[in-house]
Amino acid sequence: MSKILTIGEILVEIVATNRGNGFREAVPLIGPFPSGAPAIFIDQVGKLGQECAIISRVGDDDFGWVNINRLTEDGVDVSGIEVLAMGTTGSAFVRYREDGGRNFVFNIRNSACGEIELSDKTLALIDTCTHMHVMGTALYAPSVVTSILTAVERIKAAGGTVSFDPNLRPEILDSPGMREALQTVLSKTDLFMPSGEELFLFAEAKTEKEAVAELLAKGIKAIVVKRGDKGASYFDKDTQVDLSSYKVEEIDPTGAGDCFGATFVTFWLKGMHPAEVLRYANASGARAVTKAGPMEGASTRAELDALIQAQGNA
Template sequence: MEAPPKPLVVVGSVNADLVLPIERLPKPGETLAAASIETVPGGKGANQAAAAARAGYPTYFVGQFGKDDPNASLLRGALSACGVDLTHAIDVAGPCGTALILLQAGGENSIIIVGGANQAAWNLSDSVRQLIATAGAVLLQREVPESVNVEVAKLAKDAGVPVFLDAGGVEGPIAPELLPCLAVLSPNETELARLTGMPTDSEDQVRAAAEKLMEAGVQSVLVKLGGDGSLLLPGQGKPAIRQKAIRAPEVVDTTGAGDCFTATYAVAVLEGKAAAEALQFASAAASICVTRKGAMPSLPAREEVDALVAAQQ
């Protein structure tokens, strides 16, 4: 019998997303009316765990829910419904993380985050440490304390487990001791510019900035370029791989699309797909994601992604 695949372990944030659809952002001192307000499950960690599980890969989520928050049951239920294993997720005092999402006409969004339980004190249990050490890969983001990411990444690296870090979340610099632990660092071009202090207006500039991160110890850099696709620098001395975006028929909501891309890329790598094939798989998943409202509710099922990939052949 073939051994079951080693799981993907996502350590990170879970938020209740309060979504307000608006025509445009208000100007200073201006009041605008929103058509509605809706609470939907989100948070970069939870989104990525859900995306990986929806893509058919065994996925654990390690995170913190606020036990004093009525949204906690909504968030747990949504993750479980996507197939995420919550055995190692815990409840802590206080509210859950919350994100206020101003969703503009055309799908662009502006987000304000209140950390809540995500930013409370973390204590990695022995069972979580064992889970990390036996994982196929660990996936991190930047909506939990940086010290947590450093601790998890070092545990994983010491066990020979590859670490993926999505650069979305807090805007500060990445801890220098975290960078050499990363098999893959995935920023968008705005995050890449912020992390390196370099311009990212052209593809050559994007490559130069990504190479700076690799000089700091990162093994490979995957830059998300939105509607322009993605660019992977797979390692020192290896040629870059460019993936064009798979165009969506209509962009409804870009919330969660970057999380979907990073998570499904990790799944494809764990399944043994070559880099170009993994990029196409992730691009297909993100293309489906932007055609629907919400972060977690928009994540595609495996058969949808496979069908779109097949249609590109």
């Protein structure tokens, strides 16, 4: 039986209810919503009934407990979340611009999850897991990078697999050591899940076809390219599958890539045909955008089946 692990930031998201540029004026807000790309990812895995765990840190405050309670409810093993009595849980303020882009104000590095160090307890937890998912956003601080690379090494050495979603945010791309860490993770990756242009940050080639071929030649087994409301594509050395997106009303796009990725990894590990796996992931990404709050749109398998049945193969 497989068990999926991720390591990284847990935070709350607080969202401006009107559009505009950033936070240099008073704006109406809604939240806190449980968040953090690794947390959204693992919550979606748990909701699908797949065994899974997260290693992270939160403060002993309501923002921390809103996350722990939600993850527990959705079936995630939270024994690797350390609650720091003297810590504060991370936060992100998000405001959508008129052009559909987003501005963020993050408090991650100075929050409880700004340092995630492994202990005997979390090392033992890592050794119960068979798959490690790395979120690029989680490579924001040296101690977290070390913890992630340790987990990747241990799980690979025991015959497990690694997936990697670069999930890059310009606000955190220039954290110390982040670019090197991204390359190290890529060299251990079995399943790579960039969104759109991120592919070209990891390949020399200038066209998608060539970039995919270049990365597959380096030993990556499968690549999934996420394309927002345009759908997604799957590539391995023998197969290519392209799907357009399901038609849904987009309320809040944050978390789509995380839910998509979680669903892809969960079904991929079951050994299902890539076209079928991509269909479930595509449905999961679509459902994710229909709810306000990044984790609120995570789906059960029954909900994914219902969307697939209602709209066919997209």
